[in-house]
Amino acid sequence: MSGTSEGPTPAADLIRPAVTESEPDAARRTVDDPARPDRSSADPYRSAFASAPLAMAVVGRDGLVLSANDMFGELLGSAPDRLAGRVAADLMDLTSDARTWHAYREVLRGRQARLRCTRRLKHPGDGHAVWVQVTVAPLPEDPRAVLLSAGDISAHRELQARLRHLQMHDPVTRLPNRALFFERLTAALEAEPEVTGGTGRIGLCYLDLDGFKAINDTLGHRVGDRLLAAVAERLTRCADEAGHQRASEPLVARLGGDEFALLVEDSTGTEQLADLAESVLTALQAPFDISGRRLSVSASIGVVERLATGTSATGLMQAADTTLYWAKADGKDRWTLFDPERNAHRVTRQALSSTLRPAIERGEFVLEYQPLVGMADGRLSGVEALVRWNHPQFGMLTPNRFITLAEEDGAIVPLGRWVLATACRQARRWQLDHPGEDPIFVSVNVAVRQVWDSDLVADVARILAETGLAPHLLQLELTESAVMGSSGRPLQALQALSDMGVRIAIDDFGTGYSNLAYLSRLPVSVLKLDGSFVRGFQYDEREAGAAGTNPADEVVVEAMIQLAHRLGLTVTAECVETSAQAGRLRRIGCDTGQGWLYSRPVPPDRISELLACPTGQAVGKP
Secondary structure (H helix, E strand, C coil): CCCCCCCCCCCHHHHHCCCCCHHHHHHHHHHHHHCCCCCHHHHHHHHHHHHHHCCCEEEECHHHHHEHHHHHHHCCCCCCHHHHHEEHHHHHHCCHHHHHHHHHHHHHHHCCCCCEEEEEEECCCCCEEEEEEEEEEEECCCCCCCCCCCEEHHHHHHHHHHHHHHHCCCCCCCCHHHHHHHHHHHHHHCCCHHHCCCEEEEEEEEEEEEHHHHHHHHHHHHHHHHHHHHHHHHHHHHHHHHHHCCCCCEEEEEEEECCEEEEEECCCHHHHHHHHHHHHHHHHCEEEECEEECCCEEEEEEEEEEEEECCHHHHHHHHHHHHHHHHHHHCEEEEEEECCCHHHHHHHHHHHHHHHHHHHHHHHEEEEEEEEEEECEEEEEEEEEEEEEECCCCECHHHHHHHHHHHHHCCCHHHHHHHHHHHHHHHHHHHHHHHCCCCEEEECCCHHHHHCCCCHHHHHHHHHHHCCHHHEEEEEEHHHHHHHCCCCCCHHHHHHHHCCCCEEEEEEEEECCHHHHCCCCCCCEEECCCCCHHHCCCCCCCHCCCCCHHHHHHHHHHHHHHHHHCCCCCEECCCCCHHHHHHHHHHHCCCECCCCCCCCCHHHHHHHHHHHHCEEECCCCC
């Protein structure tokens, strides 16, 4: 053997029983082969390997176990010597995922320094699960082998699981909380139905308890928490029953406050979600016995069901929240299914609301004018200014699409000021362009918020002075509900405007709870009868009593006209569409008519043409 080089001692030899050598032989080996370590020096390593409290095995570059210590055998429920020759990757479940398997092979090939991963093993003895942290690293003493170690981290994992459960569950109801709900929702949306074999759809029932706040505020949070826990139990039973004949049951979660969610993965359609929502409503109908009290709550439920592809967690929750709002707005204690068309209207409404004020500055609003015609002579006596929004995305919008939004956020004040100034300027222009004709007045709608939130009197005085329009050629229209309850500042403003010479008209008269005695004390000069009365005139005198007609309307209208005249007021009838209606209104003494019989709302140039007519009479529809 002298003069030969045998290389390093195989690592497997470190754990095999030592062979006793004579001192001369050991000395001779050391002299003849200095590269070969003294076996006596390997004894500490061999002892450490055998007695280590960590499960360890020496694995050859071919992936087979060369040697294992007692702890490794105990971990796998086998004698260490019986593990020699076994495939280490199979023993440690290193092939179950592609990334770990690739990294392990790279370590065996010497291309990667170390692998560390966590694995869940099944003990062959009693079958209990064991969590281990596996480390694979090269052996410095032998480049032909690697050292595999496995530490039992089951206790640590169990502690982590308990902490995660506390972190992900609501302490009051013991249901999954918002964090866990969104974790499951995100995973469900990312799942591939081709792999999972599911339907590729997702369903959600998002519910809010009706009347819970009153209970919580009056009886205290302790009673409120117990009620929430009782509700959670009933929701869980509903989910259990819904999941009996399916692969999985819905996830029930408390999202916060009195809001709960039932998530249905791989849903089969809206019918499944509707059945689930109906079962929840039924389950909550029975009173709850809480702390000696019988308490009742109901729920409003927003239901969404759709394809998971193209759906985000945020988008699904927004749809569910919107639908829940609809359920509450529709009367509570009900479920409502998400309606894309209704939602599109909501989105459009939000888009309009957010761009309304900038649109005023950009000059996107225009005015059209509808003629007001004298019933006695058919002459054009005035016009009503009607605002339109020439929206760059949605086209020309009529007032019913944006006026309510403007009133809600206060944009009605600058918008109303612009309408007033533009209408007065145009009325003055018509007067100057047609000096030979009697000037026509312009009627402008005023919202009650304009009276409260701005100095309307000062605005009107300034605009009249700037445009040169006489006050009696301006008429301001307020709705009956706004005028009839006026007191304090609104009444003072109306009185000041009337004293200035501006005419005040009550719009849509007859639709509210008119206090005729109070009417006599208001500075009003014109009543505009609501079109619903005029529509009752849809017959001529030979067809009285025909289906769909109401002769009583004529009696009511005639009485209102007579009363108005006795109070010194003039009367304008809206929505006049036929000559028969005009004739009957004329016969009972109506002063002015407005409607498509005379003209639809038209641009200013069309009014100029009507003023230029030799007869001065309004023509029919343009």
